[in-house]
Amino acid sequence: xxxxxxxxxxxxxxxxxxxxxxxxxxxxxxxxxxxxxxxxxxxxxxxxxxxxxxxxxxxxxxxxxxxxxxxxxxxxxxxxxxxxxxxxxxxxxxxxxxxxxxxxxxxxxxxxxxxxxxxxxxxxxxxxxxxxxxxxxxxxxxxxxxxxxxxxx
Amino acid sequence: xxxxxxxxxxxxxxxxxxxxxxxxxxxxxxxxxxxxxxxxxxxxxxxxxxxxxxxxxxxxxxxxxxxxxxxxxxxxxxxxxxxxxxxxxxxxxxxxxxxxxxxxxxxxxxxxxxxxxxxxxxxxxxxxxxxxxxxxxxxxxxxxxxxxxxxxxxxxxxxxxxxxxxxxxxxxxxxxxxxxxxxxxxxxxxxxxxxxxxxxxxxxxxxxxxxxxxxxxxxxxxxxxxxxxxxxxxxxxxxxxxxxxxxxxxxxxxxxxxxxxxxxxxxxxxxxxxxxxxxxxxxxxxxxxxxxxxxxxxxxxxxxxxxxxxxxxxxxxxxxxxxxxxxxxxxxxxxxxxxxxxxxxxxxxxxxxxxxxxxxxxxxxxxxxxxxxxxxxxxxxxxxxxxxxxxxxxxxxxxxxxxxxxxxxxxxxxxxxxxxxxxxxxxxxxxxxxxxxxxxxxxxxxxxxxxxxxxxxxxxxxxxxxxxxxxxxxxxxxxxxxxxxxxxxxxxxxxxxxxxxxxxxxxxxxxxxxxxxxxxxxxxxxxxxxxxxxxxxxxxxxxxxxxxxxxxxxxxxxxxxxxxxxxxxxxxxxxxxxxxxxxxxxxxxxxxxxxxxxxxxxxxxxxxxxxxxxxxxxxxx
Numbered sequence: 158x159x160x161x162x163x164x165x166x167x168x169x170x171x172x173x174x175x176x177x178x179x180x181x182x183x184x185x186x187x188x189x190x191x192x193x194x195x196x197x198x199x200x201x202x203x204x205x206x207x208x209x210x211x212x213x214x215x216x217x218x219x220x221x222x223x224x225x226x227x228x229x230x231x232x233x234x235x236x237x238x239x240x241x242x243x244x245x246x247x248x249x250x251x252x253x254x255x256x257x258x259x260x261x262x263x264x265x266x267x268x269x270x271x272x273x274x275x276x277x278x279x280x281x282x283x284x285x286x287x288x289x290x291x292x293x294x295x296x297x298x299x300x301x302x303x304x305x306x307x308x309x310x
Numbered sequence: 311x312x313x314x315x316x317x318x319x320x321x322x323x324x325x326x327x328x329x330x331x332x333x334x335x336x337x338x339x340x341x342x343x344x345x346x347x348x349x350x351x352x353x354x355x356x357x358x359x360x361x362x363x364x365x366x367x368x369x370x371x372x373x374x375x376x377x378x379x380x381x382x383x384x385x386x387x388x389x390x391x392x393x394x395x396x397x398x399x400x401x402x403x404x405x406x407x408x409x410x411x412x413x414x415x416x417x418x419x420x421x422x423x424x425x426x427x428x429x430x431x432x433x434x435x436x437x438x439x440x441x442x443x444x445x446x447x448x449x450x451x452x453x454x455x456x457x458x459x460x461x462x463x464x465x466x467x468x469x470x471x472x473x474x475x476x477x478x479x480x481x482x483x484x485x486x487x488x489x490x491x492x493x494x495x496x497x498x499x500x501x502x503x504x505x506x507x508x509x510x511x512x513x514x515x516x517x518x519x520x521x522x523x524x525x526x527x528x529x530x531x532x533x534x535x536x537x538x539x540x541x542x543x544x545x546x547x548x549x550x551x552x553x554x555x556x557x558x559x560x561x562x563x564x565x566x567x568x569x570x571x572x573x574x575x576x577x578x579x580x581x582x583x584x585x586x587x588x589x590x591x592x593x594x595x596x597x598x599x600x601x602x603x604x605x606x607x608x609x610x611x612x613x614x615x616x617x618x619x620x621x622x623x624x625x626x627x628x629x630x631x632x633x634x635x636x637x638x639x640x641x642x643x644x645x646x647x648x649x650x651x652x653x654x655x656x657x658x659x660x661x662x663x664x665x666x667x668x669x670x671x672x673x674x675x676x677x678x679x680x681x682x683x684x685x686x687x688x689x690x691x692x693x694x695x696x697x698x699x700x701x702x703x704x705x706x707x708x709x710x711x712x713x714x715x716x717x718x719x720x721x722x723x724x725x726x727x728x729x730x731x732x733x734x735x736x737x738x739x740x741x742x743x744x745x746x747x748x749x750x751x752x753x754x755x756x757x758x759x760x761x762x763x764x765x766x767x768x769x770x771x772x773x774x775x776x777x778x779x780x781x782x783x784x785x786x787x788x789x790x791x792x793x794x795x796x797x798x799x800x801x802x803x804x805x806x807x808x809x810x811x812x813x814x815x816x817x818x819x820x821x822x823x824x825x826x827x828x829x830x831x832x833x834x835x836x837x838x839x840x841x842x843x844x845x846x847x848x849x850x851x852x853x854x855x856x857x858x859x860x861x862x863x864x865x866x867x868x869x870x871x872x873x874x875x876x877x878x879x880x881x882x883x884x885x886x887x888x889x890x891x892x893x894x895x896x897x898x899x900x901x902x903x904x905x906x907x908x909x910x911x912x913x914x915x916x917x918x919x920x921x922x923x924x925x926x927x928x929x930x931x
Contacts, residue, residue: 180726280729
């Protein structure tokens with residue numbers, strides 16, 4: 158099996174709920190062996206991290222998985238910040254949230270979210286949803302050469 | 311008067327009436343003028359007639375003079391033509407006098423009658439004059455001349471006799487010359503009518519007769535002398551008769567006819583004077599009638615004008631007064647003064663109809679305005695209820711959104727972990743799977759807690775609605791007491807300052823509010839040395855505000871609104887669902903008051919609580 162993202166490539170998971178973060182991380186790692194996942198647990202911290210990415214102090218994430226309901230700054234504010242900044246806007250952002258309200262969906266799409274995925278509420282849902290998410294974004298990212306890791310695990 | 315017009319005569323008819331009055335006035339003035347002119351013209355015609363008559367009378371006077379003149383010529387010269395002229399003139403005069411006699415004027419006809427009578431006398435006298443004159447002519451030219459010639463012939467015969475002595479012959483010669491002298495003077499008299507000639511002729515004749523008598527006595531042939539004497543007798547008689555006749559017609563001419571002529575002239579002048587007087591009278595009466603007509607015209611016009619002015623004023627006023635009143639009314643109506651009083655104008659004319667229209671308009675206006683006002687009010691009420699509805703809709707939506715998110719969250723967790731557990735179990739990693747079960751349990755517990763909190767929130771404003779007068783000093787003293795154990799366990803100081811207000815509130819909700827604030831403080835004011843919460847009251851804007859001041863880390867400005875949101879937590883690591891301050895907000899809203907936070911990061915936070923009616927400071931225990 159081979160590799161992995163380029164050295165500095167990682168997934169940025171912005172999620173305030175510890176349990177949800179654990180679940181998401183578990184399945185992300187399940188589907189992307191070796192992929193680093195950095196989790197931030199509130200909006201304020203997430204903003205600081207993004208500013209660091211913008212200034213080059215922090216490496217660019219390959220993908221951002223963003224919850225909407227967050228303390229301090231919510232997901233929409235963070236999304237808007239990313240997509241209106243020239244240096245950050247090309248980072249794909251997947252909204253991953255419990256909300257399936259049309260208001261949230263349309264607001265997120267208006268702010269140029271790259272995907273909008275509702276958190277699953279069935280035992281096998283997480284596996285399927287995360288698998289599909291990674292599958293999709295893997296194909297769309299040319300700077301990554303990823304081996305199919307499923308056979309190895 | 312005006313009132314009568316307004317109430318009984320239509321505008322149309324009023325205008326018509328004023329027109330008719332003006333026309334009538336004009337016609338009346340014209341009629342008066344025409345009448346006056348007619349009268350003046352009549353006077354003028356009469357004047358012309360009189361003038362013509364007086365001209366006739368002047369002619370009469372001239373004719374009388376002419377008759378006198380012609381009569382004189384005839385009398386002295388004996389021209390027959392003059393006598394005939396007199397007769398012609400007499401005929402003309404008579405016809406003129408006949409005309410004058412037929413005048414209606416009694417004075418004129420009286421004068422004319424006198425003139426006529428005088429004229430008759432005059433003409434009769436003239437006829438006598440003609441007779442006398444003819445006779446005298448006969449006497450002088452035929453009889454007197456024949457007698458004279460015969461006497462002279464006899465004397466001449468005597469002179470021729472041979473037996474005569476020289477003396478007697480001389481006597482006879484003297485007698486003849488005396489006879490010739492008599493004849494000469496007689497004819498001179500008849501020619502000149504000079505009485506001297508008559509004396510000379512008479513004296514000479516006497517002288518001749520005396521000579522003859524002497525001769526007769528001396529002579530032998532007496533018969534011849536007697537014959538001469540007879541002839542001289544006849545001669546003398548004829549001469550005397552001629553003189554008498556001459557004197558008679560001269561008397562007629564100079565006395566009778568002259569008197570008549572004078573009388574006629576006098577009467578004629580009198581007539582002329584009368585006519586002149588009449589003419590003058592006519593002129594003056596014409597002038598007077600013109601003056602009278604003038605005065606009548608002026609007075610009539612003035613009177614009619616005087617009559618018309620108040621009438622036209624009345625008519626004008628009857629039109630303009632209500633019109634201007636209506637105009638004012640409409641003006642005020644147009645300015646939107648719907649309280650404008652429509653003048654009470656009950657007349658049956660066009661203006662009355664207009665007033666009725668104005669009243670209807672005004673009523674409709676007022677009605678419309680009332681309707682508009684109603685609809686405005688309804689609109690405002692609708693807008694208010696719409697806003698209220700929208701707000702509560704928004705709130706509800708926000709609530710549903712938040713609730714669905716926060717309720718789904720533990721469901722997602724437990725389902726996710728069940729999935730993991732299942733796959734771990736399938737892999738045979740049972741211990742690890744059992745370890746994950748704890749996550750499922752906890753998330754389910756959390757779900758239960760959320761549901762309880764929601765129920766609690768939904769109770770605010772729905773159950774325990776009764777309010778009563780609460781002295782916050784007493785309530786909070788009790789509260790502090792009840793929290794004693796919890797506070798001392800965490801070394802947290804709660805201070806209740808005196809001077810808290812007495813409020814109308816639901817006691818259990820108030821306790822819940824303060825408990826939530828206290829729990830919040832206890833939760834966040836952990837790192838500080840000597841964490842504390844001070845509850846007191848200050849007077850601001852004539853109102854007592856309750857404050858709850860802690861000495862925690864404070865709240866950044868951007869979160870001061872958010873913290874009152876449902877399930878909003880500034881720190882996820884802290885226990886709790888984030889419902890406490892949402893409940894506090896709802897409690898205060900339910901009481902008609904409010905709660906908000908003021909804070910400076912690092913210097914603690916102060917929650918301000920405002921009650922709608924703080925009746926004053928409560929009593930300290």
